[in-house]
Amino acid sequence: MSDFTSLAELVINGNYNGAKDLTQKMIDNGNDPLEIINQGLMAGMNVVGVRFKAGDMYVPEVMMSAKAMSTGIELLKPLIADKDMPTAGKVVIGTVKGDLHDIGKKLVVMMMESAGFEIIDLGVDIDPAAFVKAVKEHSPQAIGLSALLTTTMLSMKDTIEALKEEGLRDSVKVVIGGAPISQSFADEIGADGYAADAASATELCRRIIA
Ligand code: B1M
Secondary structure, eight states: OOHHHHHHHHHHTTOHHHHHHHHHHHHHTTOOHHHIIIIIIHHHHHHHHHHHHTTSSOHHHHHHHHHHHHHHHHHHGGGSOGGGSOOOEEEEEEEBTTOOOOHHHHHHHHHHHHTTEEEEEOOSSBOHHHHHHHHHHHOOSEEEEEOOSTTTTHHHHHHHHHHHHTTOGGGSEEEEESTTOOHHHHHHHTOSEEOSSHHHHHHHHHHHHO
């Protein structure tokens, strides 16, 4: 088994000490840092995404995998110029106004970061004006809105309306998710996409940003 395959396996198994040691060994052996990321760490995380979506992996296991991935990335970051760091795109994300649930959103953030997205996580209880401000400030390709309450999901519509009012709607894709959300709700409020889970959110952002 190649070191790249072994590293991917360590990420899949959430073995963060193993992933750290092997990443260091591969650096010492002169492997290209970007190849270590793409063919080792990200290759492993891609498998995690597929298994999580299929229900073959659970939240705690995904969190361990994300930790394994980031211990490797931390060692590699100083060796890669910022401009060469692989990025799949920039996404501003937050839980909408009135809603304090963030466990699922954090999982979405972890999986998307592991897939190479630059994420600006605004936190919870984010009102439409704060999303608008963040879009102006960071110029992301997409914003991600999370809601867990039937009472707060309407704030997603308000956020889209606020983007329209500021003339920003055409410059940014809007992706929504959370337990009460559905594709038909996304269509109703004019979002660009709905994702049922963290792996689907990553795939969806890859697709719409590309
Ligand atoms: Co609350 N809560 N809660 N809660 N809570 C629910 C959501 C509820 C269904 C429980 C119930 O009654 N059965 C219910 C909502 C009912 C409804 O609206 N239909 C509810 C309620 C009523 C409330 C309060 C109003 C209770 C009260 O105070 N009376 C209150 C509201 C507070 C507020 O937000 N203003 C409240 C409070 C809380 C806690 C603070 C105690 C805590 C949150 C802690 C935290 O998040 N830091 C909490 C919790 C933990 C839950 C449950 C038990 C679990 C939610 C969770 O973390 N799931 C939940 C019941 C349940 O779901 N079984 C419940 C695990 C997580 C991994 O899944 O968040 O669905 P989930 O995320 C998934 C997908 O939805 C998706 O990907 C994630 C990973 O695969 N996803 C996205 C999420 N965001 C996405 C964004 C995307 C794409 C995909 O794109 C951007």
